[in-house]
Structure formats: C-alpha cells, structure tokens
Amino acid sequence: MSTLHNISENPKALKLGPIATLLVGDKGGQRLIMALLALAIIFPFCNLVFPEGSALHVSTYTLTLTGKYLCYALLALSVDLIWGYCGILSLGHGAFFALGGYAMGMYLMRQIGDRGVYGNAELPDFMVFLDWKEIPWYWFGFDQFWFASIMVLVAPGILAFVFGWLAFRSRVTGVYLSIITQALTYALMLAFFRNDMGFGGNNGLTDFKDILGFDLQSSNTRSALFIASALALVLGYLISRFITTSKLGRVLISIRDAEMRTRFLGYKVEYYKLFVFVVSAMMAGVAGALYVPQVGIINPGEFTPIYSIEIIIWVAIGGRGTLFGAVIGAVAVNYAKTYFTGAFAELWLFMLGGLFVMATLYLPKGIVGFVRDIKQGDGATNKLYLILKNKIPSKLSSKGSV
C-alpha cells in the first residue's frame, strides 16, 4: 500500500484497466485471482468432461467441498475487511452468513412446491407439520429468485446497520464490542431455534430440490454453483481491494491505529465503521447464500458463537489485514478440519485451539506475514523461523507448520 503513490506516478500504470489498477502491488491478490479463475474453469471441466475413474476426474464431492470452502473464504474476507483494516473484532459474523443462508434457503423451500412429504404446494413441510394454515407474511416474495437475492444482501445489511448504528454511535469498542457481537449471534440462534419464528426451528430448512428449475443434485448445477462461488470470491476480493486502497481504506487504518486522532482530523468515525461493517455483513450474507444450496441445509446451528470464533482463527492464521491471507487461512484450516475430523473427530477442537495458540506465538502475522518476512530477509525477527533454522528442524517443523 505504501508504494501506491510511487506507482500512480508511473506512466505505465495509466494504461491499466480499472480492475488491474486495483491489483497493482498486490502480488498475492494477483495470484489468488488467477488461481480462482483457473479453478472456476478446471474443476467443473474435469468434473463434467472426464468420466468417473479417469485420473483427471474431479468428483462432485470434491467439487462441492471446495465450493463450500470458497464460501468460507468469502466469509473470512468479509471479517478481514473489518478486523484487519478497521480493528472491529466481530465475534458474531456467522450471524450475517446465516441470515444470507436463510434468505436463500427460504427461496429453495418455496421451490420444492408440492414435492414435499405432505405434498402441499403452498406451505413448506414444517409449516404443515405445525398445522399452520397460511404462509407468514415474511415469507412472501421468497418464491421469486430475484427477491430472495435482494434479501440475501438486505437482511444482513439491515441487521448490521441497526446494530452498528447503536454500537458505534455509543462508541462501544474493543472487547466490549466483541462481546455484544457474540450476544447478537447467540440471541439469533435462540430465536431461530423456536418453531414459532417460522424458519423451521431446530431442523432449519432442508430437503431442497432445485434452484431456478435446475436439479440441485446434478453435477451441472453443482458446477454452476462452484463457478458462482469462485466468481463471488473474486468480486468480493476486488470490492475489498477497492475499499482498502482508496482514501477511505486509509481512514479505516487510521481508525484502527488511532481512533481519537482520526476524530480530531475531522472524520466521523462512527459513519466509517458503519459503512464498512454493513459492506462486510452483506459480503458474509452472499457467502451464506452460496453455501446453502451446496450443502443442502441451513439450521440455527450456523448461529453458534463458536463458528464465528472459528472465522477469526482462519483470518489470524492466514494473515490479518492482507485480504488474500484470509482466503488462504479459511481454505487451509478447513481442509485441515475436514481431514482431522475424519481421522480423529474428538481431537479437532483441541487442535484448532492449539493451532490458534501456535499462530499467536509463532505466526503473529499469519502465514502470509511469515512468508513475507522470510522473503524480505526479516526472518531474524520471526521466532518460528529462528527455531526452524537453528535447532532440531525436523522435530519442530512438524509442530510449527501444522
């Protein structure tokens, strides 16, 4: 970022398009976007073209799993935008993810039509089961994809706006803010568990059949969802880059580093926080909306506070305040999670905790910061690097690079 002004004086940069300009000086971002675009082509191609059993075949399971991780990566990105750049440590971002997911889930429920267990064309199964006679008012419009898509942005956006307005105007910061974000997601979890809320209670929304008339189980639809997730992540990255490289991004950094100073410079800190918080919540909502059709279910478990804390761990391990670090962290931790919960399920939470402690002690700037330090020859200041270099590398490298 510090090189931005030098580059803007470079006449070469003027020939770049507006999107390329966003990625000037962001090698990690350039590589990430290349990789995502390549992935968006190769994975569906290998899934659809090569037959099962071929060495080049990518199974629909792998495709969907990776698609799920891309949604997590978008969620991590949204958290990095507020935490890494503005210092807002939200421990309740899962709430916005889940709200986006519910908005999409409601559309998918209405798509089931009369193919449900009770064969009621008007009411989703759980409403028939609860003996409801008509669909509640807040379900109107969700039979339309366009309406649901808008609600994917609007529902998390409004919640973030109201919550942020109250919290930031009252100057709730730091650990107090983190605690009330936890309370927020916890309260929503309890509310969504109730059958009376009309969102399917603890079972949530599931048994989806199709989206826009396409069968959700087919490889074609899964491929399309995968591509949509990859493109959403690319778009989310570019939006985040646009924000963080603008003067507004520097105001956010200024708020993170010295909030009072920023006020005395004449910036209305609460408005800036509100803006970035709402953008971030909407991004999380989109991630949730793409996640639900791929995993086939949304239930109140998504509001569980521990999920929100996990997002923070992804970002911390990847490298806070770098954007692409959040993506790397989300994908890496979730692959590890999938592997370890398969191998030793009970130990996973301990491992996650251990991972966080290790990252805090040895990788304070995350994976991205570690690699950057070594490349710039600043390895001497990095504890992990010193350990790896000086003493018993074989023993510790296995520990440190989990």
Place this chain on the structure above:
Amino acid sequence: MALAIPKHLENAPILYLDGVSVSFDGFKALNNLSLCIEPGEMRAIIGPNGAGKTTMMDVITGKTRPDSGTVSFNHKELKQLDLTQYDEAEVANLGVGRKFQKPSVIESLTVFENLELAQKGGRGIWQALMHTLTSEKKQQIKNTLELIALQDKAQDLAANLSHGQKQWLEIGMLISQEPELLLIDEPAAGMTDEETMKTAELFKKLAKTHSLVVVEHDMDFIAALDCKVTVLNEGSVLAEGSLESVQKNQQVIDVYLGR
C-alpha cells in the same frame, strides 16, 4: 521582554471560554474558567499538573461536555458558534486543530499518507471512496513536507520516524487541516534543544496566519515564543500577562514555578 499585542483588538475574540466548569466524580477539573483568545494571537498556557490544561482542550474540541459554561468560537463565515454543541469531528471541521501531548500519527501509513488524510476537505464516506489526489493537492503536501523538513521521509512509515520527527509530522498534519485556531499540547516534549528552538520558530511563523494556543512546561520554549502567558491552577486562571510578569507573580511562584 516585549508583549506581542494582538493586532485585531477591534474584532471579536476567536475563542472565548465563559465560566466553564467540568467535574469528574466530584473533582473540579475546571472551575468557572474564563479565557479569551484574540484573532491572530499566540497564547501560552502553563500550570502545574492537574491544573486543567488538557481538560480545557478536551472541552474546546468537543471531547468533554462541560457541566456549565459556553465556548464561543468566531468562525470565519458562520460567526459565533458554541463549540460545546459539537462533537470532535465537527469541531475539527469548523477549523479547530489539535495536537496531542503524545505524538499521535498513523503509524502504519506513510508520512505522505498521513498528510493526505489530514488535508482539508473530503470528510464524507463517498468522497473518501472516490478520492483522487489532484496535482494541486499533491503540491500542497510537498510544501508541507518541506515546511516540516520531512521531504526525504515522504514514503517512510510514520512508525519509523524519530520522536521529534513524529511531533513535526503531527504539526504538519495540523497545518494541512487549514484550521483557524490551533491547540497544541506540549509540542516540545522529548525534543532536543535544537528541535525545540526550530519548533518555536515554526510556531512564530504560523502565528502570522493562525491563532495558536500552546500548552507547555518548557520555560525556555515559552520564552522563545515571546507571547502572552496564562497560568492555570485548580481549574481557573491564576495569572495572565507577559512571561516576565507572571514569573514575578508571588502566587504563581508559590503554586508552580517555585517548586
């Protein structure tokens, strides 16, 4: 020592604190404080610890709401305003710049970016998002860099500056805000003697176009500023006048200088 006589005595004061009181948990930080700063005046404020110097700045800049009293600010266009009705950001945008005691610059931004953020205008969200640096604004930043002698450090992170350089950067940021009134809290703290004298020179230059209120402990620095001095004690004005006259004041010697 000659007293710098305000040139605009016929004008209304730029800043007028009238009977301002603030108490925290029963402790009276400011006790019916009244103070008047003329347009174009430079004023030094001294006083023992706990005299209410920083609280006074907090009240003027909207950080602390007083229990009673008003703070009138004579704005160029809007004329008389009561600053106690505005928050920090609004007061800053009305033209009151403040420098903190501890140098507070944005450490993870470059010197250039610090000045860019401070530059007047473009405080709205949309303006900040769409902001592009015009060559005119860039030139302004370059001029400021020269004034604060940091032109070679423009692309360095503010975190890597020395203590004195950070103080200067913050002064540069203050100037970039183009305020009418500058409130400056202990600018010479932690500076070398040479830097201190340079800073005094800079303030004298600034005083030609701005009104300044400087809180300071360093008597040599105040002598170099060569301006009217106000002594605060226990939240109100103890004495006012030339540095010479307050130094001779028995009360001032008892509570502050004599110790």
